[in-house]
Amino acid sequence: MNARKKIALIGAGQIGGTLALLAGLRGLGDVVLYDVVEGMPQGKALDLTHLAPVFGCDFKITGTNNIADIRGADVCIVTSGIPRKPGMSRDDLVKTNADIIRKVADGIKSHAPNAFVIVITNPLDVMTYLMQKETGFPTARVVGMAGVLDTARYQAHLAEELNVSVSSVSAFVLGGHGDDMVPVRSYTTCNGIPVEKLIPAEKLDAIEKRVRGSGGEVVALLKTGSAFYSPAASAITMAEAYLFDRRKVVAAAAACNGEYGVKGIYLGVPVILGANGVERIVEIELSSSEKALLQKSAQGVQSIISIL
Ligand code: APR
Numbered sequence: 001m002n003a004r005k006k007i008a009l010i011g012a013g014q015i016g017g018t019l020a021l022l023a024g025l026r027g028l029g030d031v032v033l034y035d036v037v038e039g040m041p042q043g044k045a046l047d048l049t050h051l052a053p054v055f056g057c058d059f060k061i062t063g064t065n066n067i068a069d070i071r072g073a074d075v076c077i078v079t080s081g082i083p084r085k086p087g088m089s090r091d092d093l094v095k096t097n098a099d100i101i102r103k104v105a106d107g108i109k110s111h112a113p114n115a116f117v118i119v120i121t122n123p124l125d126v127m128t129y130l131m132q133k134e135t136g137f138p139t140a141r142v143v144g145m146a147g148v149l150d151t152a153r154y155q156a157h158l159a160e161e162l163n164v165s166v167s168s169v170s171a172f173v174l175g176g177h178g179d180d181m182v183p184v185r186s187y188t189t190c191n192g193i194p195v196e197k198l199i200p201a202e203k204l205d206a207i208e209k210r211v212r213g214s215g216g217e218v219v220a221l222l223k224t225g226s227a228f229y230s231p232a233a234s235a236i237t238m239a240e241a242y243l244f245d246r247r248k249v250v251a252a253a254a255a256c257n258g259e260y261g262v263k264g265i266y267l268g269v270p271v272i273l274g275a276n277g278v279e280r281i282v283e284i285e286l287s288s289s290e291k292a293l294l295q296k297s298a299q300g301v302q303s304i305i306s307i308l
């Protein structure tokens with residue numbers, strides 16, 4: 001009997017390696033780290049095998065270049081892709097990553113047909129959409145990570161401003177994972193107290209602007225690569241919600257079927273994540289300006305889908 005869950009990490013780069021570490025430390029199950037680069041997933045897996053006894057973690061981790069090794073995975077977290085290179089257009093990036101996602105989707109469909117799939121590769125909402133189309137999995141079993149991360153960034157900067165625990169701040173950032181994401185101020189509270197009552201509007205504007213540009217802020221500082229700790233942590237919390245049936249309410253890229261006036265695409269919306277994956281999309285009343293911003297964000301996602 002194998003009672004341990006199996007977590008397949010597709011892409012063993014910066015985020016993939018961090019996912020492996022967190023999955024092991026948090027006891028999600030056994031981990032398979034897959035990448036096309038020879039030796040790299042095996043090297044990271046061996047390093048993590050040596051870490052396990054230090055913390056007394058009993059997880060088995062395997063590095064591989066053979067997609068068939070993800071066989072029977074319960075959860076697949078996908079980070080495979082390439083970053084935008086100098087001189088590369090957005091359209092070229094979309095097409096290149098789309099080809100990678102198509103290949104990976106084929107592997108997941110063949111070898112892990114019952115998996116819950118979390119997509120991290122950018123452009124997030126579009127790659128999640130493509131993953132669902134290519135695998136043909138039920139939409140409840142294919143989800144994109146970004147809302148959890150965008151929300152965490154909002155929470156972090158609000159907590160910093162209020163000088164309170166991050167766990168006292170409850171927030172939502174909806175929409176696509178890009179500059180036009182929508183921090184939903186009207187539902188953002190400090191332990192139930194609307195943040196609008198605690199932070200002046202201009203300061204909230206500045207925090208929200210910073211949150212929209214957070215990904216770029218990290219890239220500019222790192223110079224090579226993009227954020228990896230927080231995206232990995234965000235995906236791990238989503239995997240836990242599924243594996244342990246937490247029924248957690250989070251913002252995530254989900255397939256909209258008329259909710260929020262959006263149909264046929266993936267977009268960041270509030271969802272309940274549990275043992276059935278996306279148990280349901282939660283519809284909340286938005287202010288008219290929030291509604292307009294969400295529509296604009298949906299149009300942005302739609303325009304990238306049209307590149308495919
Ligand atoms: N199959 C598997 N892995 C692949 C494939 C493929 N067909 N093509 C590329 N990869 C691997 C690369 O070899 C690399 O190791 O995907 C990995 C991506 O890792 P990084 O370049 O380190 O990128 P990372 O920082 O992990 O981000 C991954 O998440 O947030 C997004 O924009 C980010 O799209 C990027 C993704």
